[in-house]
């Protein structure tokens with residue numbers, strides 16, 4: 682059917698380029714959210730926006746206290762995260778917001 686509607690090659694090429702460029706852009710923009718990011722956005726943003734992490738009197742002052750806060754909050758909402766999850770989320774918050782020198786829990 683519709684033989685006459687076959688697109689001319691250049692048009693197809695342009696369209697294809699546009700589509701794949703868009704696909705690439707999307708893929709790199711969202712490139713695999715880290716586990717920490719997924720955990721945080723799933724369980725933690727309900728109560729606080731990133732605003733909270735920027736406030737003046739922050740309770741997290743270095744890697745250790747940030748991790749302690751993450752541990753505290755996951756326990757508070759009964760998530761029962763294990764150590765690797767606590768570290769992943771700490772890393773996510775640290776990479777995106779706090780930027781403390783990571784003084785512990787280095788990737789092996």
Ligand code: HEC
Nearest residue numbers: 724725728729733734738739740741750751754755758770
């Ligand atoms: C029930 C609401 C609620 C949930 C759910 C919650 N938080 Fe919080 N979080 C707060 C409030 C309120 C504060 C500020 C506490 C204060 O000022 O004493 C806070 C503070 C923090 C801080 C310290 C910020 C700073 O630098 O002062 C961190 C880190 C944090 N939360 C991480 C998490 C993580 C990780 C999760 C998910 C496991 C989570 N929170 C889930 C309400 C929540």
